[in-house]
Amino acid sequence: MVQSSLIPTQISAGFHALSEPLRLQIIDLLQHRELCVCELCEQLEVSQSKLSFHLKTLKEAGLVRSQQQGRWIYYSLNLSKFVVLEQYLADYRRFSSIAPARTCQQ
Known part of the structure; x- marks a missing residue:
């Protein structure tokens, strides 16, 4: 499991940044190659000021x-x-019980 005290902040910030559809589109475009702001504006059809806000969050x-x-x-x-x-996320998948709930026997 992830242990560092800074990790929860990083995880929270990361998921927050990925919670907006436009930011996901930015991430998708950057998967393929490095892009400048003008290329991102053109491909996403958004203004530079709007894009700058989302890039700052990311x-x-x-x-x-x-x-x-x-x-x-x-x-x-x-x-x-x-x-x-x-x-x-992998830690949850690995350590979570996906099987039906266990019945306690006394």
Whole structure:
């Protein structure tokens, strides 16, 4: 199981960031390659100000990274943060009883 005291905050922030459909679309686009804001705006058909808000949320959750190249900022996935979320869910799958409820015998 995940043990660090910082992990619950990371997990909560990660799932919060993934709870919005537009942010999921951003994640889907970044799966394939690094993209600049202008490319994301064009593909998602949203304004830069709206996109910037959602990218900030994803970045604060640690799910995306940004890198400035000249006057453009390029975004990519930070896969290590997805591993933390995946491990959190895997622990539930591994340690949860999916079988029918057990009957206690006394």
